[in-house]
Amino acid sequence: MPKKKKKQKWVRFRHRIIRNTAFFVLYPYLKWKYRLKVEKFKKEKGRKYLILFNHQTALDQFIVGSSFRAHVYFVASEDLFSNGWISRLLSWAVAPIPIKKQATDARAVLNCMRVMKEGGTIAIAPEGNRTYSGKTEYIKPAIIPLVKALKMPLLLYRIEGGYGVHPRWSNVVRRGKMHAFVSRVVEPEEYLAMPDDELFELISKELYVDEGRLDYTYKGKRLAEYMERVFYVCPECGLTTFKSDKDLISCQKCGKTARYLPTKQFAGVNGEFPFEFTTEWYEYQSDFVNGLPLNAYGDKCLFKDEVSLFEVILYDRKKVLQRNTEIRLCADRISFTLGEEIVDLPYDKISAVAVLGKNKLNIYYEGKLYQVKGDERFNALKYVHLYYRAKNILKGEENGKFLGL
Numbered sequence: 430m431p432k433k434k435k436k437q438k439w440v441r442f443r444h445r446i447i448r449n450t451a452f453f454v455l456y457p458y459l460k461w462k463y464r465l466k467v468e469k470f471k472k473e474k475g476r477k478y479l480i481l482f483n484h485q486t487a488l489d490q491f492i493v494g495s496s497f498r499a500h501v502y503f504v505a506s507e508d509l510f511s512n513g514w515i516s517r518l519l520s521w522a523v524a525p526i527p528i529k530k531q532a533t534d535a536r537a538v539l540n541c542m543r544v545m546k547e548g549g550t551i552a553i554a555p556e557g558n559r560t561y562s563g564k565t566e567y568i569k570p571a572i573i574p575l576v577k578a579l580k581m582p583l584l585l586y587r588i589e590g591g592y593g594v595h596p597r598w599s600n601v602v603r604r605g606k607m608h609a610f611v612s613r614v615v616e617p618e619e620y621l622a623m624p625d626d627e628l629f630e631l632i633s634k635e636l637y638v639d640e641g642r643l644d645y646t647y648k649g650k651r652l653a654e655y656m657e658r659v660f661y662v663c664p665e666c667g668l669t670t671f672k673s674d675k676d677l678i679s680c681q682k683c684g685k686t687a688r689y690l691p692t693k694q695f696a697g698v699n700g701e702f703p704f705e706f707t708t709e710w711y712e713y714q715s716d717f718v719n720g721l722p723l724n725a726y727g728d729k730c731l732f733k734d735e736v737s738l739f740e741v742i743l744y745d746r747k748k749v750l751q752r753n754t755e756i757r758l759c760a761d762r763i764s765f766t767l768g769e770e771i772v773d774l775p776y777d778k779i780s781a782v783a784v785l786g787k788n789k790l791n792i793y794y795e796g797k798l799y800q801v802k803g804d805e806r807f808n809a810l811k812y813v814h815l816y817y818r819a820k821n822i823l824k825g826e827e828n829g830k831f832l833g834l
Contacts, residue, residue, distance in 0.1 A: 439524055439540070440502070440547040447522050448500040455491050462602055463488075463594050467495045468610035470584070477550045479581040481572070483565050483636040484554035485591025487786070492609045493552055493586055502544050504528050504537065504553045508785050508800075510744045526551070527744065538575060545579050552586075555632065558784070558834045561659045561810060562711035563592040563640030563693070566834050568633055573625045576632075583615040585635035592640040593647040593693055596707075597787060598658040600805075603691070605647035612636075641708025646691040652676040653689035656707075658788045661732075661811040662714040664703050668731060672806070715832055718814045723822055726760035732811060733757050734803050738765055741791070741798040756801055758812055761819065763792060765801075774799075777823055782816040782833065784809040810834075 459465045463486075480501065482493050494501045505525040510516045519525065526544065528537035544551055553575075556566040576583060590607035613635045620628050656678045657671040663680040670681045677698065679686040686698040695702045695710075704710040737752040756765040763782075764773045774794050781793040790801040790809035801809070813833040821829035 438547055439544050440549040441524065444502075444523055445500040448494065451491075452495065456495050459488065459491060459495070463591075463607050464605060465492065465607040465609065467492065468608075470496045470611050472614070473498055476582060477545070477548055478584045479545075479576060479579050480550065480552040480584045480586050481555055481576075481632060481636060482552060482586035483588055483638055484556050484559045485588045485638070486559065486595050486597075489554065489559075489588060489591070490552070492588060492591075492607075496586070496609065496611065497550065499550050501552045502526055502549045504541070504551065506785060507743055508741070508789075508791070511741050511747055513746045516744075529743075538578070541575065541579060545581055551579070551581070555636070556834075559597045560592055560638075560640075561597050561834065562708045563596070563638075563706065564708050564711075565633075565637045565639075567831060568629075568636070570625070570629055572632065573629050576628065577621060577625075580617045580621070582617060583620060584611050585613040585615065585632060586610070587612040587636060587638060589638055590640075590645070592638075593645060598655050599652075600655060600787075601649050601651050603647035603649035603652070605645045639708060640693065641706035643692055643694075647693065648691045650675070652691065653678045653687075655787070655805060656689065657806050658808050659707075659810055660710060660714060661808050662717045664710075664713065667717065670732075670808075715814070715830075718818050718832060719821075719828075719830055721815075721818055723760045723815075723819050728759055728761055730757045730759045731815065734807055736765075736801045736803040736807065738767070739800040739802070741800050743798065747800060750799075758815060763812065763816070776816060776819040779816065782813050784813050784834070 510527045555568045555572040588609045594605045653673045663669045665685045666683045687695040687702040738750040739747045762775045783791045788809040792799040817833040
């Protein structure tokens with residue numbers, strides 16, 4: 430009988446060496462570029478923890494890791510693991526834990542259990558998404574069974590100011606302030622005695638941040654640039670497209686224009702603007718979508734975009750299907766042109782739609798994963814919102830509020 434191959438450990442000594450090297454390079458940069466103040470967690474003392482943190486910037490994993498001496502194993506979207514040799518290098522160097530975005534992933538749970546048993550500290554952003562509006566996004570209640578299964582000391586970690594310094598929709602870092610710290614430590618014997626809803630409420634409260642308020646000024650050039658990645662509903666004319674220029678954002682239908690100020694406030698340019706902060710506009714947009722009678726639109730196309738289309742071979746690579754093609758967002762489906770063929774993806778056969786990074790789009794359809802990349806002004810968020818609105822209607826939940834984020 431051939432010998433059974435020994436399973437390699439997930440937790441490796443080299444991860445800590447690489448982490449320490451990266452820390453000495455990146456932490457001074459984060460302090461300078463982001464005006465970041467990180468509070469060190471002084472009660473670590475060799476213990477291993479489960480860290481839950483709110484997700485504000487693309488560099489949150491480095492920010493969180495800066496508070497701890499040990500290497501932290503972050504749960505990361507499967508997209509990170511589908512980039513060929515780059516993904517293999519990252520896995521070797523820091524061993525993030527892959528999870529399927531917008532899907533139940535038993536494999537991710539088993540990998541977390543494995544890291545825990547090998548003595549590793551684990552970090553998860555339970556929102557699963559960086560905030561687009563400045564408020565902490567929806568937290569899935571499914572995080573509770575995982576917390577209770579791992580039985581690790583729980584650290585609730587809060588990042589504040591990240592939205593002001595570098596909003597998800599922007600390419601520009603502003604001069605402001607950020608603060609990152611452990612807000613609460615919960616021992617297993619405490620949270621295991623809690624009902625699930627009480628623990629969920631505690632986690633949600635400790636991770637909640639609302640940046641729709643006056644705190645600091647966030648100075649920079651092109652403050653509103655690429656805000657059209659998040660907004661597609663005009664307070665004057667409804668579904669539309671926007672265009673940004675420096676600190677201005679304008680509706681391409683009616684011309685309604687607002688200026689985005691260093692205080693994170695809006696100021697109307699050609700008349701009053703009804704929202705003070707992006708949080709208010711984002712909530713108005715969500716309410717507008719949740720009130721759309723999509724059935725009344727039939728098969729009408731609501732938006733069209735010029736994009737490149739890929740098929741993601743999970744945990745391997747991305748295959749180009751077609752560059753410079755058209756994707757259409759309709760009331761009952763998403764469709765795209767592939768060669769001479771029009772491919773329709775009806776909403777009732779799509780299992781999930783997710784936005785990655787600033788504006789990449791993943792569509793999970795009948796065992797395949799399509800990835801859509803537009804230009805820098807492409808709004809992927811509208812595809813997510815309108816798909817989940819349609820899904821709520823299909824389930825008979827016309828008053829449902831969840832729009833995928």
